Amino acid sequence: MAKTVFISSETIESAIDDLKMVEFCGKRATEAHHLFLYFLLRRAGVSEYDYITDSQFKQDEVREEIWEAMFELGALYNPYFEIGLKYCCFPFSGFGFLKQSEEKWSSDLFYNKATPICRKEYPYRNINLVNRVFDSLDNAFVDKGLAYSNRNDGSKSYRFKQDVAHEISKQFRKRFPLRSFLLWINRYKRFDEFFQSKDIWNFLKMDFLKRYHLEQRELDSLFEPTGVQHISFADEPIDGSRVRSVLNLVDKPEIFPLADEGRTLMFDALTREDFENLTTGEAYLVNEDHLFILLEKYHQVILQGVPGTGKTYMANKVSERFDKVFKVMFHPNYTYQDFIVGKTMQNFSVIPQEGLLLRVIKECHDEDKGKVLLIIDEINRGHLASIFGETIYVLDRCNEVRIAFGDEEINLSLPDNLYILGTMNTSDRSIALVDFAIRRRFAVVTLYPDYELIDSASKVIGTDSPILGKLLKKINSRIVQETKSEHFQLGHSFFLKPAGSQWTLDEVREVLALRIAPMVEEFVMADVQKLRRILPQNLFVDQNAQSYLNDLQEYIENDD
Template identity: 30%
Template sequence: MAKYLSTDSIIQSLKYLNKDEMSNASIFFIFLVMKRLGITKISFVNQDILKEGLPFIFNLGSIYSPQENAPKNNNFIYPFANQYLKGSPGESIEKWASGRLKNNVLGGATTWRPLVNEDTATKKLKFSFQYVEEIEKLCIKEKKVNILALAIWSARFDEFNEEMHEDLFVKAFKQLYKISNDEYENLFFVDKEGLSLHFKEEKPDYVEIRKFIDNGSVMGDEWYEVENLNKEKQIMSSDTAGIKMNQHKVKNLTEDKLLELFDISHQIILSGPPATSKSFIAKSIGSNFKKVFHMQFHPQTSYNEFIGGYKVNGSDVEYKEGVLLKIINEINDDGNPSHRYLLIIDEINRTNLSQVFGEVIQCLDRDYSVRLTTKNNESVNFSLPKNLFIIGTQNSSDRTLGSMDFALKRRFLKVNIYPDSDLLLSLCSGQDNMNSILSNLLHKINENLLQTTKNIDFQIGHALFLDTDEVDAEGKFVWTYSKLEKIFNYKILPIVIDFCYNDFSLVDEVLGELSQLLQGEEFQLTIEAYVK
């Protein structure tokens, strides 16, 4: 069932954006449009890119939904203007986007000269080196812009599959508008007080929102009430329009996408740091197969165990079929090529794969067959059924394990699975917004690990926080600071120390005071300070 932001939540976001007067609201509005267009201070881009800003102007300012037949004038606002309509352009959104946006930026206005560098010879532009400082000076008075309120307002036209946490709104907005750390620290802040995020099954009442914007003083009923269009305006038909939050199932790989990859190859490897749900993702598609087989490789896994070979049994030496041969025999006995089978091999890189697969490596292409010597020294033709699919999982952070040679690598698709801190927002609960604490903690640790070790595989997995005995009525994992203290000090901290090669100066860079095995109230206060 589709869900939408409630009318009250949208109006509350506008109230917050309008609570503190902003100077030069048009400059901040245009700045956000330019950010969405990908303009930076690093490299010049063609000036004509400004003409492509219409969908983002609509997303930030329109007071009519894509399904409504908006009037020609007064159809969008600067949401942080002190007086919405009086402080916003009276012309149409299309006219403002087609000409005024570019004219404001490049028309020689003195307010924009410190913000933009223009190469008149090539007709290119970029932000100036000190643009953040200049925008802060021009637009921000006593209070920065509440990015949560702005993210909620920007999602007023969006359809959601499920309710979302406030932190996801902020993260999605920062990603879509490419908000840098410097911009975030100087121009934005987050305040959840007075903002309640509610979802409903019916679309927001945009008439009610317009009445709030007008406050009954300027416009009439014909401005409030408009006809619906038969289909959405072309302005919003592009995939780039609308904030479209990252509604999360498995951020790295969905079940449908994983199944689609089997159209390209019969073999896939899910690779990533420990506790990133690789095995969970592999098992999640099991219902699409007639049968799922599962095994785990280890350093002693051999060709004889996987394919087959002679083994000593007391005083006898006899041939034993390996796991793969038994699976193939079962598939052949079924005899129905439309029945699909799946073999999941966990820790696939914990052994010498070339030795374990042997001559069967060629058969992974499905167009080859080889001769195998079986019991009684019989030579049999061997090939892999086309209805057998293989998923291997591997720990990418453990460099002591076996590696794949290129003959094997080229026969497997490789999908990198990385930690997903957003999962903890929807799957965890507990005291004092513990889901936000856990999500922000994991995000910051991994961010610091990446900056310190320069190794993307040295990260903490989200599944470490999805393994508690206590769950609430909604099936969420319940956390307390006492439980977190034990997991952190005796599981997460040792992993970080290993990632930093026992260099405690690096550990301190990653964890700060949390590297000191803190306990009780001191641990809680330090965690809260760290995630802020």
């Protein structure tokens, strides 16, 4: 068994000290529950658009997810050596109130004071505790951040109100330090020793986003990118008594030693495979070096992202490392006959004609064969079932299929020296068509807008500080607000020019009017009111430089 390690006690204690500095400033102590409940419900899959019914809430798999979230957020005991009974809380919800009331402990602040988080006879977990979450929704959260409706069968369904994360953030004097929060929820997680040599901040962030079903805008509302800067590891997890001591909660929780025979590993260790799978899938900070390594490892990679994030640029850069490169752009009229096998007339006879994939495979088998790259641009624009037909199974690499080639049948498989790189526009509404057919057969890398790149590379004449990165970030924020989807955004290339070039305000206005506005209009399906809320008319008005710059600054700084 591979050696596992834990985040060190010193690192966790520093994180707790950081989190304690975020003061609760809500009007009522019961509002301190909202952040805790918000995370639990997000873990269950509830969003502004996705409901959960009371019957779904009672399903075992949902209750397991919520219990695990409760443990991560609020358990005050070391599960490897202790059993925690009463008092499961998210302690950082109430520190401001504790300071104001000059108390060390107030059970009213904490979610559970009646039902044990675990049971002595079965110390692993007490799923019945989750029932108390559901019982408290109507009393603690409905009308504050949660909306519900009565269904025809007599049950209720719940969803979040719009911008609930932003509203919850107002209950605290400042946002939570993200890095310290990530350390807190992973305080008892086991890590493969592989993690000791890696920068794992991005992994921890993406793991949190994935497991709690959060979007970046929610993360930005609740957290700031600060906190503990360095992670150290140790052979043992932080002792539960140290956690309770740093939190000034030494005597109140019901914590008991756990007999040796009752001990459990609690959660599976996070492994190198987890690291690679997650950082390969979501928000991987990739450059051409990383992309080349991924292609060598997986043979098939999709670069996805919103328009202007550099997908084509990245594909062209990595193609320089291959011996032969083929390119094709899929579109709605591209067919099996174009890609696999077609027909043509020759000497008044119909004969089979090799499609692009067969020609590429033939090149791979040449005597001087090297590494061959096939770039499929806009892979989601084609009708993949029609283009690949039965040959989609060869993408599994271990499969060989027989296909008709005229009057004969031939075996088709993908050679080891063939690599496939697809690009995909996530704002394209046809993207869902590829989810099952392609995604499981490709490593998927997501490129995101890089606002810092814009600010470091693009300067507007007449300004003292960078504004174009902030401008694009504001535009994207409003797009997400209006479309309710992070898939509809714009990338950094809209505001990048050749190195050393500067922007005039006229050029900024021109890009907004001729390149960005048409894209936004498509995102909002020509809804003029939404378009105007995203891009006000004064951003397109021809006026003197100072007036236009003032309008840009006001737009950027306006609190949506």
